[in-house]
Amino acid sequence: MQFRPIISAMRRNKVGAILIAVQMAITLAILCNALFIIEQRMALSKRPTGVDEANVVVLDNQWVGNPPDLIARQQGDLAALRALPGVLDAFATNTVPLSDSGSTEGISLHPDQKTASATAALYFGDEHAIAALGLKLIAGRNFNSDEITDKLGYNDIKPPSAVIITKGLADKLFPNANAVGQSIYDDFSKGQVPIVGVIDRLQVPWVSAGGWGSTFNDNSFIVPFRFVGPYPNLYVMHVQPGQAAAVIQAAPKKLFDISRARVIGKTRPMTVLRTEIYKNDKGLAVILAVVCAALLAVTAFGIVGLTSYWVAQRRRQIGIRRALGATRNAIIQYFQTENLLIAGAGAAIGVALAVSLNLWMVSAFAMERLNTGYALIGAIVVMLLGQAAVLWPAMKAASIPPALATRAA
Amino acid sequence: MFTYYFRLGLRSLRRNMVLTVLTIAAIAVGIGACMTALTVFRAMSGDPIPQKSSQLFAPQIDNWGPDKHNGGAPDRLEPQLSYTDVLGLMKAHAANRQAGMFRARLPLQPGDPKQKPAKVMVRATFTDFFPMFDVPFKFGGPWSASDDESHAAVAVITKEMNDKLFGGANSVGKTIRLGNEPYTVSGVLDDWQLLPRFYDLEVRPFSDGDAVFLPFTHAIEKQMVGIGSTSCNGDVDPGWEGRLRSDCLWLQFWAELRTETDVQNYRAFLNNYAAEQQRLGRFHWPPHTQLRDVKQWLQYRNIVPSEVRILILVSFGFLLVCLMNAMGLMLAKIMGRAGDIGVRRALGASRGAIFLQCLIETGVVGLAGGLFGLLLTALGLWAARSLLSKEFVALAHLDWADTGIAVLLAVSATVLAGLYPTWRAAHVQPAWQLKAQ
Numbered sequence: 001m002q003f004r005p006i007i008s009a010m011r012r013n014k015v016g017a018i019l020i021a022v023q024m025a026i027t028l029a030i031l032c033n034a035l036f037i038i039e040q041r042m043a044l045s046k047r048p049t050g051v052d053e054a055n056v057v058v059l060d061n062q063w064v065g066n067p068p069d070l071i072a073r074q075q076g077d078l079a080a081l082r083a084l085p086g087v088l089d090a091f092a093t094n095t096v097p098l099s100d101s102g103s104t105e106g107i108s109l110h111p112d113q114k115t116a117s118a119t120a121a122l123y124f125g126d127e128h129a130i131a132a133l134g135l136k137l138i139a140g141r142n143f144n145s146d147e148i149t150d151k152l153g154y155n156d157i158k159p160p161s162a163v164i165i166t167k168g169l170a171d172k173l174f175p176n177a178n179a180v181g182q183s184i185y186d187d188f189s190k191g192q193v194p195i196v197g198v199i200d201r202l203q204v205p206w207v208s209a210g211g212w213g214s215t216f217n218d219n220s221f222i223v224p225f226r227f228v229g230p231y232p233n234l235y236v237m238h239v240q241p242g243q244a245a246a247v248i249q250a251a252p253k254k255l256f257d258i259s260r261a262r263v264i265g266k267t268r269p270m271t272v273l274r275t276e277i278y279k280n281d282k283g284l285a286v287i288l289a290v291v292c293a294a295l296l297a298v299t300a301f302g303i304v305g306l307t308s309y310w311v312a313q314r315r316r317q318i319g320i321r322r323a324l325g326a327t328r329n330a331i332i333q334y335f336q337t338e339n340l341l342i343a344g345a346g347a348a349i350g351v352a353l354a355v356s357l358n359l360w361m362v363s364a365f366a367m368e369r370l371n372t373g374y375a376l377i378g379a380i381v382v383m384l385l386g387q388a389a390v391l392w393p394a395m396k397a398a399s400i401p402p403a404l405a406t407r408a409a
Numbered sequence: 410m411f412t413y414y415f416r417l418g419l420r421s422l423r424r425n426m427v428l429t430v431l432t433i434a435a436i437a438v439g440i441g442a443c444m445t446a447l448t449v450f451r452a453m454s455g456d457p458i459p460q461k462s463s464q465l466f467a468p469q470i471d472n473w474g475p476d477k478h479n480g481g482a483p484d485r486l487e488p489q490l491s492y493t494d495v496l497g498l499m500k501a502h503a504a505n506r507q508a509g510m511f512r513a514r515l516p517l518q519p520g521d522p523k524q525k526p527a528k529v530m531v532r533a534t535f536t537d538f539f540p541m542f543d544v545p546f547k548f549g550g551p552w553s554a555s556d557d558e559s560h561a562a563v564a565v566i567t568k569e570m571n572d573k574l575f576g577g578a579n580s581v582g583k584t585i586r587l588g589n590e591p592y593t594v595s596g597v598l599d600d601w602q603l604l605p606r607f608y609d610l611e612v613r614p615f616s617d618g619d620a621v622f623l624p625f626t627h628a629i630e631k632q633m634v635g636i637g638s639t640s641c642n643g644d645v646d647p648g649w650e651g652r653l654r655s656d657c658l659w660l661q662f663w664a665e666l667r668t669e670t671d672v673q674n675y676r677a678f679l680n681n682y683a684a685e686q687q688r689l690g691r692f693h694w695p696p697h698t699q700l701r702d703v704k705q706w707l708q709y710r711n712i713v714p715s716e717v718r719i720l721i722l723v724s725f726g727f728l729l730v731c732l733m734n735a736m737g738l739m740l741a742k743i744m745g746r747a748g749d750i751g752v753r754r755a756l757g758a759s760r761g762a763i764f765l766q767c768l769i770e771t772g773v774v775g776l777a778g779g780l781f782g783l784l785l786t787a788l789g790l791w792a793a794r795s796l797l798s799k800e801f802v803a804l805a806h807l808d809w810a811d812t813g814i815a816v817l818l819a820v821s822a823t824v825l826a827g828l829y830p831t832w833r834a835a836h837v838q839p840a841w842q843l844k845a846q
Contacts (some may be wrong), residue, residue, distance in 0.1 A: 006721060015829065016737055016740060017743070018739075019733050019734075019736060019737040020737065022733060023730050023734060023737075025731050026726055026729055027730055029726070030723055030727065030730075033723075034723060038794075048448075052512070053538055062514070062516055062528060063516075064516040064518065064526050064588055064589065065516075065588045065589035066588070070676065095533075097590045103639075114476075118690045128684070154639070154647050154652075155647060155649055155651060155652045156647060156648075157645060157646070157647040158647070180516070188641065188645065189643075190644075209715070210715065228636070230633075230634065231513075231514065231634050232514065232528075232586070232636075232638065249428070252415055253455055256525070257607065260518070260525065260526075261526070263516040263524065263526045263527060264525075265527045265528060277800070278795075279797065280714070280797050280798050282796075283716075283719070283793070283796030283797040283798075283799075284719070286796055287720065287793065287796060288719075288720075290792075291442060291723055291724065291727055294438055294442070295728070295730060298435050298438060298727075298731055298734055299734070301431050301432075301434075301435070301732060301734070302435065302734035302737055302738065303736045305427075305428060305431050305734075305737065306737045306738070306740075308741075309428075309741030309742075309744075309745065312745065312746075313745075327449070337775060361719070361722075363719070364741060365715040365718065365719065366558045376846045378586070
């Protein structure tokens with residue numbers, strides 16, 4: 001196939017060719033960035049929390065007023081919940097993963113450290129916490145019941161007697177050593193706290209892409225506090241498989257039977273928390289996918305339209321070529337090669353555009369760097385699209401009869 | 410002449426239906442995508458209080474010192490204030506109006522003992538809150554400044570709350586119970602909604618608003634805990650008093666400053682305040698303060714989520730592709746008519762006349778694209794509402810401004826895209842065309 005005649009023909013149709021090339025370049029830039037965002041958001045929304053989500057139910061309880069016997073009331077509630085049919089275990093805490101609210105603390109290895117060694121999310125829990133969340137203890141032990149102390153609200157500041165940390169936090173704090181048996185200092189209480197156990201995973205409560213928590217997603221620690229106060233507390237229940245719906249019905253009723261001086265907010269399985277918190281990520285992925293599909297369609301139709309016009313414009317010349325002995329295939333190949341040249345130029349500009357668009361988004365939206373694989377895949381997709389779009393007009397061109405050349409203009 | 414060109418335009422559009430439909434579809438799809446993203450963006454980034462947004466200011470004071478802002482804040486400032494500083498700013502009374510505030514979540518005791526208590530969002534603030542934010546009252550009014558001073562158990566409730574508790578009757582002087590405390594209603598708000606709720610961005614700014622308002626001083630006395638974010642850095646002593654004395658940040662503060670001079674004076678006042686704190690030994694660093702009005706504040710706090718910004722970017726790129734597409738198709742169409750144009754030119758039509766005719770034709774295409782685009786926008790918003798979380802898009806509705814923007818954008822973008830094809834048409838050489846025929 002000779003490029004020279006194609007190129008010189010294109011030079012007479014500069015604007016059309018440039019329009020198609022630029023269109024393909026922008027399509028490519030948007031396409032691979034959108035695919036990248038889709039992939040990232042989907043990966044984000046699939047991260048495990050470490051919690052047995054399908055079988056964990058969370059209930060939001062707030063006492064009316066500030067009764068003095070809060071600890072006893074809470075323990076009574078928990079005992080009643082544990083006795084419910086279908087409930088394996090229960091505990092009370094300040095927050096759970098996927099809830100988008102909680103506290104963080106700086107963790108230090110020395111008492112006088114100026115900047116903390118790691119930032120981590122804080123979970124309160126007693127000896128039932130690991131079982132009630134369905135967490136996996138991978139080193140050390142669970143809390144002993146004599147390690148659990150009462151914490152009367154956030155202003156009750158005292159160092160915990162022990163701490164269980166996630167593997168992520170352990171690896172960050174002690175990259176080369178066993179974390180169990182070591183001590184940490186938390187920013188708030190300033191006390192020395194021994195690490196008694198390491199759990200495989202417990203995600204921080206925040207999950208937004210590039211938002212708070214995104215840099216320390218696996219850093220969490222559980223402190224052995226029975227936490228009460230005049231604000232919402234979460235009761236977390238581990239239920240037998242398939243029992244979540246029944247427990248969601250039964251638990252609030254049971255609690256109201258014990259006392260009516262309370263507000264019970266939402267009672268939900270963790271799976272619902274997951275659906276809700278990732279709704280925007282999934283929605284964005286769907287919208288971007290639709291836009292990508294529309295973008296490809298529009299670009300394809302544009303190519304069909306312009307090439308058809310070129311074919312119509314060159315009917316006579318094509319007829320002459322056919323009369324001079326060019327085969328149908330040669331005509332089809334002509335338009336395919338022409339499109340390949342345009343698409344190749346467009347793809348080259350497009351890859352550059354895609355990378356710079358991504359670099360800008362990295363700084364503007366705290367996005368991650370584009371994997372160059374996406375740009376290459378995008379380039380191939382766009383070039384295949386061009387070939388597919390050009391096929392129909394090219395076949396129409398090939399069907400122009402050679403006899404056309406002999407007719408008067 | 411115009412109507413004649415308009416008819417000619419319609420006629421030529423009919424002549425090549427496939428190209429026309431493709432062009433209009435390309436424009437409509439591009440406009441639809443763009444307007445969907447733009448409508449959501451406009452709704453989220455709107456001015457919540459246009460009549461006063463340039464007179465309301467949120468001050469920031471660095472009470473942690475330059476090397477304590479780990480991560481987050483490149484300007485070494487945090488969005489909230491400590492209790493000590495809010496008290497200092499309230500006492501100084503340096504603005505025309507001012508109010509510190511925070512949100513708490515309290516159980517509301519129903520009048521009917523058979524009903525269960527319900528949680529309500531409570532805003533603890535000062536009496537200036539109401540006139541400062543132009544809050545409309547249906548019955549009664551704000552509590553008094555002396556109520557602020559005496560930590561009075563008074564409350565202002567929203568219209569919805571009043572409808573729920575008192576069936577919409579005038580409830581001023583009646584009592585509501587929050588937790589175990591009784592509060593006397595001093596006023597009932599009329600319909601009032603700020604979107605986004607700029608005065609406290611620590612709680613979701615597009616979600617349900619505050620239902621009950623109480624004096625800040627009373628809430629502090631009752632040790633009510635804020636449910637937004639609390640950031641602490643440095644030592645905090647145990648107990649409620651320890652929390653109040655600490656440099657934990659958990660309060661919002663707004664000041665009304667009517668003139669540019671007031672703003673300048675307040676800036677100076679803030680710096681003097683920080684310098685005073687340095688002199689007293691509380692701050693060990695030079696004054697570092699900031700003052701932002703509502704719009705600057707919303708921008709500073711990045712109120713529009715990155716999802717919406719990504720969608721804006723993608724949809725405008727999409728529109729660009731659609732327009733280039735339309736431009737190519739229009740070029741094909743107009744150049745396909747070079748012969749006709751040549752004849753018209755030969756018969757005496759001026760370049761200007763040809764130009765005008767083609768321009769009107771592209772305008773018609775743009776108008777059609779815009780109208781179809783509006784339909785697609787409505788469809789897009791419907792889809793966005795079902796795909797994205799409620800608070801994102803609940804407030805995004807097509808209003809007249811959006812409709813106008815869509816049509817204007819479509820027509821002007823199409824005409825712009827059509828300029829080159831039109832110019833080419835106007836420069837058709839009549840002699841050459843006639844010869845070729």
